[in-house]
Amino acid sequence: MQRPPNVTPAPPPFELDGVRAIVDAHRALDGPLLPILHAVQARFGHIPEAAVPVIAEMLNLGRAEVHGVVSFYHDFRRERTGRRVVRLCRAEACQSVGGAEVAARTLQRLGIGWHETTPDGAVTVEPVYCLGLCACGPAAMVDGKVVGRVDAARIEAILSEAGA
Amino acid sequence: MRVYVPRDSAAKALGADDVAAAIRAEAERRGVPVEIVRNGSRGMVFLEPLVEVDRGDGREAFGPFRTADIPAFFDGTLAGLGRVEEIDFFARQTRLTFARCGVIDPLDLDDYAAHGGLAGLRRALAMTGAAIVAEVTASKLRGRGGAGFPTGIKWKTVLDAEADRKFIVCNADEGDSGTFADRMIMEGDPFSLIEGMAIAGLGVGASKGFVYLRSEYPDAIEVMNAAVGIARDRGLLGDDILGSGRAFDMEIRVGAGAYVCGEETALLNSLEGKRGTVRAKPPLPALEGFLGKPTVVNNVISLATVPVIFEKGADHYAAFGVGRSRGTVTLQIAGNVKRGGLFETAFGMTLGDAVDTIGGGTASGRPVKAVQVGGPLGAYFPREKFATPLGYEEFDAEGGLIGHAGIVVFDDTVDMLAMARFAMEFCAVESCGKCTPCRIGAVRGVETIDRIADGDTAASALLTDLCETMRDGSLCALGGFTPYPVMSALDHFPGDFHIMKEAAE
Ligand SMILES: Cc1cc2nc3c(=O)[nH]c(=O)nc-3n(C[C@H](O)[C@H](O)[C@H](O)COP(=O)(O)O)c2cc1C
Numbered sequence: 065m066q067r068p069p070n071v072t073p074a075p076p077p078f079e080l081d082g083v084r085a086i087v088d089a090h091r092a093l094d095g096p097l098l099p100i101l102h103a104v105q106a107r108f109g110h111i112p113e114a115a116v117p118v119i120a121e122m123l124n125l126g127r128a129e130v131h132g133v134v135s136f137y138h139d140f141r142r143e144r145t146g147r148r149v150v151r152l153c154r155a156e157a158c159q160s161v162g163g164a165e166v167a168a169r170t171l172q173r174l175g176i177g178w179h180e181t182t183p184d185g186a187v188t189v190e191p192v193y194c195l196g197l198c199a200c201g202p203a204a205m206v207d208g209k210v211v212g213r214v215d216a217a218r219i220e221a222i223l224s225e226a227g228a
Numbered sequence: 229m230r231v232y233v234p235r236d237s238a239a240k241a242l243g244a245d246d247v248a249a250a251i252r253a254e255a256e257r258r259g260v261p262v263e264i265v266r267n268g269s270r271g272m273v274f275l276e277p278l279v280e281v282d283r284g285d286g287r288e289a290f291g292p293f294r295t296a297d298i299p300a301f302f303d304g305t306l307a308g309l310g311r312v313e314e315i316d317f318f319a320r321q322t323r324l325t326f327a328r329c330g331v332i333d334p335l336d337l338d339d340y341a342a343h344g345g346l347a348g349l350r351r352a353l354a355m356t357g358a359a360i361v362a363e364v365t366a367s368k369l370r371g372r373g374g375a376g377f378p379t380g381i382k383w384k385t386v387l388d389a390e391a392d393r394k395f396i397v398c399n400a401d402e403g404d405s406g407t408f409a410d411r412m413i414m415e416g417d418p419f420s421l422i423e424g425m426a427i428a429g430l431g432v433g434a435s436k437g438f439v440y441l442r443s444e445y446p447d448a449i450e451v452m453n454a455a456v457g458i459a460r461d462r463g464l465l466g467d468d469i470l471g472s473g474r475a476f477d478m479e480i481r482v483g484a485g486a487y488v489c490g491e492e493t494a495l496l497n498s499l500e501g502k503r504g505t506v507r508a509k510p511p512l513p514a515l516e517g518f519l520g521k522p523t524v525v526n527n528v529i530s531l532a533t534v535p536v537i538f539e540k541g542a543d544h545y546a547a548f549g550v551g552r553s554r555g556t557v558t559l560q561i562a563g564n565v566k567r568g569g570l571f572e573t574a575f576g577m578t579l580g581d582a583v584d585t586i587g588g589g590t591a592s593g594r595p596v597k598a599v600q601v602g603g604p605l606g607a608y609f610p611r612e613k614f615a616t617p618l619g620y621e622e623f624d625a626e627g628g629l630i631g632h633a634g635i636v637v638f639d640d641t642v643d644m645l646a647m648a649r650f651a652m653e654f655c656a657v658e659s660c661g662k663c664t665p666c667r668i669g670a671v672r673g674v675e676t677i678d679r680i681a682d683g684d685t686a687a688s689a690l691l692t693d694l695c696e697t698m699r700d701g702s703l704c705a706l707g708g709f710t711p712y713p714v715m716s717a718l719d720h721f722p723g724d725f726h727i728m729k730e731a732a733e
């Protein structure tokens with residue numbers, strides 16, 4: 065029997081009221097923009113284009129300014145990810161124990177490149193530069209869960225669990 | 229019996245959560261009363277998950293612990309490692325900053341206080357701001373984030389600045405590969421950081437603090453948020469710190485995956501909700517920092533070391549070390565190494581001792597070819613430089629830097645041209661874009677190294693020129709120090725650049 069892929073539920077559809085509520089909840093902070101963007105992404109899985117003017121107006125910022133912030137940071141996504149996000153460390157400590165080979169094999173197995181999602185929407189693979197697991201690399205993070213000493217078998221288990 | 233199973237993310241990455249769940253299930257099945265404490269890590273990552281048992285006469289260690297070990301563990305037939313404090317890697321350390329890490333339950337404030345916690349803050353509460361700053365100055369503590377700037381001098385600048393608001397900002401961006409000390413202390417002893425920030429606030433006259441914590445550390449974010457909540461509930465933070473009538477509160481802020489935001493002015497921009505570009509200095513953040521107000525920006529380890537300085541006294545701390553590097557260095561031994569982990573020791577140990585004696589050489593069993601010290605902007609050292617003592621000036625004299633004290637070990641299969649290329653590529657990906665030598669230079673650097681790889685040996689002169697331009701023309705150390713790993717790779721390992729030794733000389 066094939067196990068159903070174990071994945072986090074899809075984020076709710078985007079709606080502007082949700083964004084307004086998030087901005088309201090954070091606007092009293094000193095420097096509220098990053099916490100707001102994180103909250104929007106946590107709720108909707110990405111930063112929808114339509115959220116930018118709403119955030120800008122409510123914080124009295126220019127659209128271009130908010131846009132500039134969203135585009136500056138690697139974390140903020142313009143599009144939804146696959147059902148599961150696998151982040152593979154590309155930094156030096158993981159390279160020293162074969163991280164680059166693990167990454168290459170993973171991308172090849174899925175037939176995608178960095179930052180891409182498999183056509184069936186199962187998995188997105190992203191590079192990450194250090195997870196602080198440098199004495200037990202190669203390191204990965206699967207939907208926020210840390211995994212150490214990743215090898216071919218481990219990756220295969222992660223991918224098949226994700227239904228890829 | 230009481231069983232300790234770390235909640236540290238390195239332990240989790242190696243299966244600690246499964247181990248904890250399986251121990252709980254087996255205890256229930258056997259009807260054995262077991263109290264499971266999710267402690268921080270002792271730092272011996274090579275032994276994680278490291279389970280400890282306290283049957284009333286000290287803590288016995290087992291590791292790396294597999295779920296398959298559980299029956300023997302309960303039967304009392306599983307071979308252990310003996311007392312955890314007697315394991316060689318641990319016994320050789322001088323633990324000041326990390327004294328409680330792995331020992332206590334990270335979120336138990338009473339456990340914290342029972343192990344020396346809050347003694348420093350209580351002492352500081354009876355001192356003037358100037359006396360607090362003088363104590364830090366006397367400890368000779370230097371910033372552990374990379375630059376090694378004397379912490380007391382920075383605090384004095386903020387203390388002397390007149391302003392309606394001042395801030396303490398903790399730099400928990402820890403982006404350097406090979407480093408995890410900040411993560412470990414935040415996950416394993418979060419109150420030490422909170423206490424250190426509160427003392428900093430009292431010292432310079434700031435009542436608000438922020439921890440800028442990288443998003444790559446969800447476990448640390450969770451622990452820090454929980455610890456701040458507990459600290460508020462218990463009156464360690466808030467309007468009336470420990471009943472003193474003095475105020476200090478703090479927030480945890482999450483970064484967004486930009487390496488350059490570890491640079492203090494980029495960090496401040498990011499905290500304000502802007503793009504994380506580097507600001508020109510002056511003005512110093514100590515005078516015009518967060519929201520233009522005087523701000524102390526310190527690394528996690530710098531701040532988490534403050535409580536022990538106040539608990540044991542500045543002189544006690546300053547008595548350790550070598551030359552102008554006083555106190556302890558929290559080495560992170562990482563990469564292709566047999567015994568990797570956190571090793572806290574007085575400054576002065578040689579690099580070779582750290583790699584060979586403590587680390588035990590490579591994990592692969594092959595010869596060590598190179599080690600990178602100080603993160604992606606640090607130099608690669610060949611074995612010939614292993615006699616270098618770990619100290620700021622000592623490393624500088626050898627063309628390297630200690631940085632955040634991460635050591636990444638590589639065996640003889642590493643291609644140093646590929647590592648030099650990676651350094652340039654990393655700089656190109658992470659550049660904040662403000663200066664041309666960094667933004668464009670790093671891209672040219674990758675191309676130039678590719679030319680060398682294709683056999684164009686003349687391109688190495690070009691690479692040297694390019695590195696000089698980057699070094700001289702960059703506003704911050706991202707562009708300015710990327711030449712360290714690149715040039716050290718080229719200088720010490722010319723063979724990997726297809727340059728015959730004779731031709732290079
Ligand atoms: C590109 C770049 C990245 C940096 N990353 C960090 C970091 O992740 N953590 C840190 O504490 N300091 C980092 N620094 C150093 C900070 O700019 C600053 O010197 C430090 O936070 C000051 O704290 P300290 O005096 O306690 O070390 C970085 C510097 C540069 C140029």
Ligand code: SF4
Nearest residue numbers: 660662663666704707
């Ligand atoms: S050196 Fe690079 S990262 Fe630093 S300020 Fe210049 S462009 Fe930005």
